[in-house]
Each structure stands twice: as C-alpha cells, then as structure tokens.
Amino acid sequence: MRSLVGLIAVVVVATLYLYLLSTYLPAGPRHLRPNGETQRADAAESEQPAESYGEPSRLKFPSDLEELRELAELLQFYKTEHTGYVLLLFCSAYLYKQSFAIPGSSFLNILAGAIFGPYEGLLLACVLTTVGSTMCYLLSQAFGKQHIVSHFPDKVSMLQRKVEENQDCLFFFLLFLRFFPMSPNWFLNMSAPIVNIPVTFFFCSVFIGLLPYNFICVQTGVMLSEVSSLDDLFSWERLLQLLAIACVALLPGALIRRYSQSRLKLDDPQRNGLATDKKAQ
Template sequence: MISIVYLPIFFALATGWLYLLTLFAPSIATGPSITTLKFPGSYEELQGLADLLGTYNSNHALYVLVLFSSAYLYKQTFAIPGSVFLNVLSGALFGVWRGFFLTCTLSALGASLCYTLSKLCGRHHVECYFPDRMQLLQQKVQKNKHHLLYWLLFLRLFPMTPNWFLNIASPILDVPLHLFFISVFIGLMPYNFICVQAGSILSEVKSINDILSWHTMGKLIVAASVALLPSLLIKKKTTDD
C-alpha cells in the first residue's frame, strides 16, 4: 500500500489531462470555444453542453468520445458527485444504445479505478473514518460469501449503501475485482438506461410541451419497465438464497 499523499498527485495528473484535452481542442467554424467547458450542474448547463459537444461531434466524433470518456472516468475515479448529468449527456450525444453501452462500460471502469486507488492508498483512512459501516459490510460479505456476486448486484440495484462508499470499501473487504467490475457493469444498467433514455429525449426537446407529450412520456414508461425487470429477478434470487 502506498501513502495517501500520492492521491493529490494522481488527482492533479488527471485534472491536467482534462485541461490539455480542452486546451488542444480542434477548431470549429461557429459556436463558443470548448475551452470554456465545465461539468454541468443544472438542466440549463446540461442543454448548453449538449449543444456545444453536439456541434463538435459532427466533425470530431473521436475527440468528443475521448473527452467524454476522460471526464466520466475522472468523476468516477475520484468519487465526484454529478455523474447523472454525464449519463444524460451520453444519451444526447451518442443515442440510446451506444450511450447505454458506453455509460455501463465507463461506470464499471471508473468504479474499478476508484477501487484500485482505495486499495493502494486508502485502507487505513476508510477503516478509521467509517468503522461502523465497515464492520456491518464485513459481516454481510461473510454471510453472503457463497453467492457474493448476487449480493453485490442487489446492493447496486437497491442501493442501501452509497455507490461511492461501496467503491472505496470493496477492496478493503477483499471483494475480488472481477466480481466488483461485473456487479457495477450489470447492477447499474437500469439506472444508466433511464438516464441515457432521458438524454436521447433531451436532444429532441424544444419546449415544455415536448417534455409533456404522450410520445415522450411513453418512451420514459418503456424505459422504466425495462429497467425494473432485472431488479426484480435479482431480488427474487437473493430472497430465495
């Protein structure tokens, strides 16, 4: 295990990479510069960012993919809140199915990087600052060790513990990385699908009437129905065991 003093160094390097991506962005004929880019914190900022990156995406699709993936991994790796906006943005930029697969993959990769950082330099601090939570989770891991993957999936689908805490606690609880990755990839599918579906609708919305249309509401109902199915199956399996 390496010292936690290295964590700010990793953070600075990752931040520097994002800065370089915006600094050397390809030029476009019209529209605002991408150097003014920032993480969205509201619906209005999200719409503006979707419009800006949509303009870039028309002629510089690979650049937008690298920029989006880097920003997503940055947030996930360092447990920075607000990834929901990036999930929605993914649907607006890449469409439902490409955006869905991309967010599922990036969620699992980013969470795995957070897992790795915690394993390398966070054990002592996590155990020191969250002793009660860690003890409870340790008991749950031991109780469910024979069907650990199903239990991990259940935690992701029905989050009684925040995802960020599961990410930093799992390596300390000796949860294998491959099971951790699978549980994040599959377990966050319903959440990611709904967010990406909302993003694909965001790219179509022009006014409040569009949001309240039967067509839009129908798409959201279908998305919610699809998302609930795996949740119910996992819950039944966990209850049976």
C-alpha cells in the first residue's frame, strides 16, 4: 500500500510540473508575414490582431501525424526565440512518457527530428530514451515490484529464466531484446530490476539497442518537416534516402542476430509467452 501511495505521489507531482510548464508560454512569434518575417501580437505594431499560435490548449501530446505536424510547426516558431523553453518542454514531456511507460514516444522521436534536425534530434532522442527508461527502471525498483509480479507472473517468470540462462552474455541478450523484442519495451523497463538486471547493463543496452529505432523515427521527422506534398515524399531522392535509412538501421540488428544464433539461448518466440505484444515505448 505504501509503495502505491508513493508512486501516485510521484505521478501527481510530475503531472503538475508538466502542466504548469506547458501553460507558461513566453512571448513568441505568432505567425509569418508573406515576406517571411515574424509578426508579434502587439497592438502598437499592427492595426489588426495577429492570429495566435501560442494558446495553451494546443500544447498536447500528438495522437496522429496531423497533430504531430501542427505541434512541430508551433514549436518551431517558439524555438526561433525561446530555444531553452522549447528544449525544456520537449525533454520534460519525453521523460514523463518514458518514466511512466505511456505509449507514444515514437511520435516524440519524430517530433525531435522535425524540430531539432537529424543530428541534434537523434542525440536528444537517444539520451531521453535512455534516461527515461532508466527512470522507469528506478520507479519500478522503488514502488512497483510486487504489482508487476502480481499482474504479469508468467512473463516475469519467463524473462527471469532467460536472464539466468544467458548470464554469461547478459549484455548481448539485452541488446537482442531491444533489436528483436520478444516483449514490449515498457515491460522490459519495468521488469528489469525484478529479474536482477544491473542498471549499468540496462542503461547501455537501451542507448545502443534503441539507436536504430530512434534513427528511423528522427529521420522520418526530418523528412516530414521538409516535404510539402506527397509528390515530394515519393520522389526518387526521398525513396533513396528511405532505402539508405533502412539499410543503416538494419545493419546492427543483423549483426546481433548472427551473434545470438551461436551464443544466446533463445526459445521460439511463439512458445516463450513473451511475444504476445507489439514493440512499444
């Protein structure tokens, strides 16, 4: 009971912080003039009231690509003059989702590419994914062990057995689970402390194991921010770019899979009871 109360308190405090941060919108660009200059909502500078892009109600987690694109445009406007605020808001929202195992982090990875670009976006996505997953690990270790075991006894037992069987090459086994998830990432994050996976192994395996996934999402966000129509998306340049992204992302997984065939002890995913869910963050 005490662990549940503690977890609820952490969720409430984190939610209140994120809410207050999202409602604090500093003065920023409202919309663009035809010549590309930014117009502010200042009555002394304009005879007509400017259209507001900074309403608090528009700051919400995106649930589809259309909302994602609108949010990316809004934050790109604010980023021109309030980079620190946008960065803090994005990091806080990302860590909130990852820490409490809320689905939808893939949208935030795409958003990172659209706002911060291919390199900064990828670095930010990898760091936030790793830190957020580790926070989920620590929250589970502090408050959620008994609840996870009681709700997922078979999955926890199976994962415990596989961890013990692959103790000699545990780090590569963890990488395999990230590249070829037999269980969703949120479950791995929460169950890792229960099956005695060291936090250092966990931290490094998340950073490396989810790098290809983050890379694909971030590059998708970069392309979405650059294209204006479906014709641009299906141009030869974009198709070749997508092919290159797929090859780069698949290479680490192919190497890990080849290593796993000779070193790791793995059952058929259909028989081990861990393949019932899709990959989720």
